[in-house]
Amino acid sequence: MxxxxxxxxxxxxxxxxxxxxxxxxxxxxxxxxxxxxxxxxxxxxxxxxxxxxxxxxxxxxxxxRITQPYKLVSRELRTQDTVVDVRGIKVGAGNCVVIAGPCSVESEEQIMKTAHAVREAGATMLRGGAFKPRSSPYTFRGMGETGLQLLAQAREETGLPIVTEVMTPNDVDLVTRYADVLQIGARNMQNYQLLEEVGRTGMPVLLKRGLSATIEEWLLSAEYVAAQGNPNVILCERGIRTFETATRNTLDLNAVALAKRRTHLPVLVDPSHGTGKWYLVPNLTLAGIAAGADGIIIEVHPDPDRARSDGAQSLSCENFAALMPKIVAVVNAVGRKM
CATH class of the missing domain: 3.30.70.1140 (Phospho-2-dehydro-3-deoxyheptonate aldolase; domain 1)
Known part of the structure; x- marks a missing residue:
């Protein structure tokens, strides 16, 4: 009501x-x-x-009466777009942000080189995983707190705010000591205890859509965060699992346009996980912005062939630098601003 x-x-x-x-x-x-x-x-x-x-x-x-099952994040409650402030960077309401960085932090040299490269190219935030959910227990699962410390060092050197994933409620206190945005990965979209815990922090939360989640389920997960008194939620469409096997996932740009109608929260697009193939990332990046996304989150690695996770979908620093002028051109063409 x-x-x-x-x-x-x-x-x-x-x-x-x-x-x-x-x-x-x-x-x-x-x-x-x-x-x-x-x-x-x-x-x-x-x-x-x-x-x-x-x-x-x-x-x-x-x-x-609010007709949607999600109340606080519905446009029926708030018609004006929410703007999430991340260290002075405004996410939402006509602003377009570019979050770039490696899937996982692997070494000081790797994260520093990437941070400086994406900053020089025009990125507004740095992403990087210190804790990584992996399908196999035998693959690289992140550097933990050491990775968080390296991300904080990269922020100190470049000024880029940090976006990093938190995987369990027990990790929230630790990650909040280093991060500027708490990312909830696709596998944890319906981890309701985790959603409530990050909601209680009051910090910006980037909520990725689950692999098989409906738009309503996605928005209800955002409601869990907002119900704890935290309005600083950023949605992220990262592709869903379909019958198609030619790409890692199917990037659902329908969801971007529809979410913008149903919620006042900002919506980002992740073309890296949405496609799983680096050479498709530039085109889907531009399509996401044209579809109304408030920003992009892209995986960038200085040497993708040697990346310990998700190298196949990561842009090199050079390819990311070549993409940025195109992003700016599309942002300007659709009447938005960086």
């Missing part, structure tokens, strides 16, 4: 509505606009009489 307050309603009137919600074991999430405040009502069971109760409160203009 949405409670729309009248323009200029005083805080005591808003507080009165929040107190009544608490009496029903409900929570009210405030969305403050330029002219009026909207209260999103969430809880296990909203009494059928609540609409009539609140209609009598001074300052309440109207109450509306």
């Amino acid at each position: 949405i409670v729309v307050m009248q323009a200029g309603s005083e805080e005591q009137l808003i507080d009165a509505v929040l107190e009544r919600l608490e009496e029903h074991n409900l929570r009210g999430h405030l969305v403050r606009g330029e002219e009026r405040t909207v209260i999103g009502v969430v809880g296990a069971a909203i009494p059928p009489t609540l609409k009539e109760e609140l209609a009598h409160f001074t300052g309440v203009q109207e109450t509306l």
